[in-house]
Amino acid sequence: MIRPATPGDLAGIMALEHASFPTDAWSEAMLREELASRHGWYVVDELGGRLVGYAGLRAVRGSKDADVQTITIAEHARGRGRGRALLGALLDEAARRGVRDVFLEVRADNPVAQALYTSEGFLEIGRRPRYYQPDDVDAVVMQLDLAGRAARDAAADAGVCS
Numbered sequence: 206m207i208r209p210a211t212p213g214d215l216a217g218i219m220a221l222e223h224a225s226f227p228t229d230a231w232s233e234a235m236l237r238e239e240l241a242s243r244h245g246w247y248v249v250d251e252l253g254g255r256l257v258g259y260a261g262l263r264a265v266r267g268s269k270d271a272d273v274q275t276i277t278i279a280e281h282a283r284g285r286g287r288g289r290a291l292l293g294a295l296l297d298e299a300a301r302r303g304v305r306d307v308f309l310e311v312r313a314d315n316p317v318a319q320a321l322y323t324s325e326g327f328l329e330i331g332r333r334p335r336y337y338q339p340d341d342v343d344a345v346v347m348q349l350d351l352a353g354r355a356a357r358d359a360a361a362d363a364g365v366c367s
């Protein structure tokens with residue numbers, strides 16, 4: 206079940222953060238700030254009363270741009286559509302906020318996340334060499350045209366091929 210994150214979720218989020226991003230986890234202070242920000246929107250995914258995922262969007266009020274800040278699913282719960290559902294929740298919120306373009310950075314050595322983003326319509330628009338430290342891994346910068354996504358979804362619902 207996906208629901209908005211609350212400050213009470215911070216401990217569970219931190220546990221997932223360290224498990225999923227062992228070399229470059231965000232600090233508790235950073236995530237506390239993210240959860241409290243009016244420009245952010247974080248969701249958690251619960252399974253059997255336990256936190257198995259979370260994701261965050263940054264969409265500054267009044268801006269046409271937004272960023273996917275983070276997304277992760279606990280290892281044991283991956284591969285069953287939960288990551289896609291979390292990403293969908295972020296994109297739906299971005300649309301509600303009137304966002305036109307959504308951006309994100311993903312590690313160049315993370316083909317699973319890249320496949321998820323590509324399948325949702327994100328396109329690679331650049332690379333940031335050695336962005337992830339201390340691992341020395343490039344970032345792939347991706348962009349999604351949210352209006353284009355909505356049009357594609359509407360066409361798919363109507364059974365129109367493109």
Ligand SMILES: CC(C)(COP(=O)(O)OP(=O)(O)OC[C@H]1O[C@@H](n2cnc3c(N)ncnc32)[C@H](O)[C@@H]1OP(=O)(O)O)[C@@H](O)C(=O)NCCC(=O)NCCS
Pocket residue numbers: 225275276277278279282283284285286287288289290310311312315316317318320321324
């Ligand atoms: C990336 C992540 C969130 C995906 O979550 P998930 O629940 O496993 O993914 P889903 O089951 O929703 O699958 C969505 C798509 O991801 C891709 N994918 C998922 N597992 C995959 C695998 N083992 N190999 C290749 N592609 C895979 C596929 O494109 C899949 O779509 P499909 O099922 O239609 O083929 C998850 O793997 C994760 O938490 N990874 C560690 C943290 C991380 O890398 N976060 C991204 C930071 S940018």
